[in-house]
Amino acid sequence: MSHSFTIGIFGAGKVGTAxxxxxxxxxxxxxxxxSPRxxxxQMLLDVVAPGAVEAGSAEVMVRASDLVIIAVPFAKSDEIDYGLFTGTIVVDAMNYWPAVDGVVADIERAELGNSEFIAMRNPRGRWVKSLNHLGYQELAEAAAEGTRGRLAIGLAGDxxxxxxxxxxxxxxxxxxxxDVGALADGRRLETGGAIFGRSLSRGEFALSLGLVES
Ligand SMILES: NC(=O)c1ccc[n+]([C@@H]2O[C@H](COP(=O)([O-])OP(=O)(O)OC[C@H]3O[C@@H](n4cnc5c(N)ncnc54)[C@H](OP(=O)(O)O)[C@@H]3O)[C@@H](O)[C@H]2O)c1
Known part of the structure; x- marks a missing residue:
């Protein structure tokens, strides 16, 4: 069934434009x-994602959207105004990559999943972790309902x-x-986990995470 969503995306990079x-x-x-830089x-969007519109401001985008997706480098995620997210459905698609992002001492110390850590920036946001575990090329392979080879995407949230x-x-x-469970269970979607970077059907995905009987 098709719905009529308005989505807001932070980041016009590989994931955001896909x-x-x-x-x-x-x-x-x-x-x-x-990027504020x-x-x-808009010129980029006109070429790689025609029909997508640059928001006048993050605030305008968040207010207009049924859900927003954060697709910026983890190291730059503190530039976002998290106060905007109160009551908003926010999909965290980011991965923390120390090799790319540098070591973020707070997250290493906190021993939390990336999304639990980010969600602390506004606990009144309606946080969902998803879309982080497939590469952007695989994300581009989304397929119509009923199509063989549809890929599974995990999601986690409270x-x-x-x-x-x-x-x-x-x-x-x-x-x-x-659905893999609570936001804390989203750690199972992170780098090094059983399904990270793997193109799997729904059944394979669930089996890999022990969500169904084999
Ligand atoms: N690449 C993948 O296959 C993949 C798959 C799943 C998830 N992810 C995760 O998704 C996130 C984005 O990855 P990516 O590969 O799309 O990165 P990317 O190609 O580098 O794109 C990120 C974009 O976000 C912009 N940006 C930075 N700060 C911003 C801000 N405050 N507001 C709005 N935009 C901002 C960047 O601009 P600047 O030039 O200013 O930095 C850049 O244009 C990362 O956390 C990554 O781990 C990546």
């Missing part, structure tokens, strides 16, 4: 908040209603969503 394309293809209204975001919205959206853009 998701923008999928959103446009699914009939979403797609708003993008690009770039002046050409707000069941928010997860239901994100699941419906993932289905619309061409993935089979698999």
């Amino acid at each position: 998701l923008a394309r999928l959103g446009i293809a699914a009939g979403n209204s797609v708003l993008v908040s690009g 770039h002046t050409h975001t 707000d069941g209603d928010a997860k239901a919205v994100v699941s419906a959206w993932l289905d619309d853009i061409g993935f089979d969503p698999v």
Whole structure:
């Protein structure tokens, strides 16, 4: 079933633009908040994700969106105004890569999943961890409902209603969503985990995480 989502995306890089394309293809209204260091975001979108629109401001984007996705480098994620997210469904697609992001002492000390750590920036956001475990090329392989070879995407969060919205959206853009549990369970979607970087069907994905009987 197709819904009419408005999505907001922080970051117009590899992941952000791949998701923008999928959103446009699914009939979403797609708003993008690009890097504060770039002046050409709309021009870029016109080429790589035609139909996506640069948001006038992050605030305008968040207010207009049914869900927002954070797809910026983890090391730059503290530039985002998390105060905007109160009551908002926020999908954290980021991975913490010390080799790329540098060692973030706070997260190493906290011994939390990346998304639990980020969610502490606004506990009143409706946080869902998802989309982080497939590469951007694999994300581009989303497929129509009923198509063989549809890829599974895991999601984790503490707000069941928010997860239901994100699941419906993932289905619309061409993935089979698999709920892996609470936000803390989202650690199972992170680097080094059983499904990270693997293109799996829903059944294979669930089996890999022990979510179904073999
Ligand atoms: N690459 C993948 O296959 C993949 C797959 C799943 C998840 N991820 C995760 O998704 C995130 C993005 O990865 P990516 O590969 O798309 O990175 P990318 O290609 O480097 O794109 C990130 C974009 O976000 C922009 N940005 C930085 N700070 C921003 C801000 N405050 N507001 C809005 N935009 C901002 C960057 O601009 P600047 O030039 O200013 O930095 C850049 O254009 C990372 O956390 C990554 O671990 C990546």
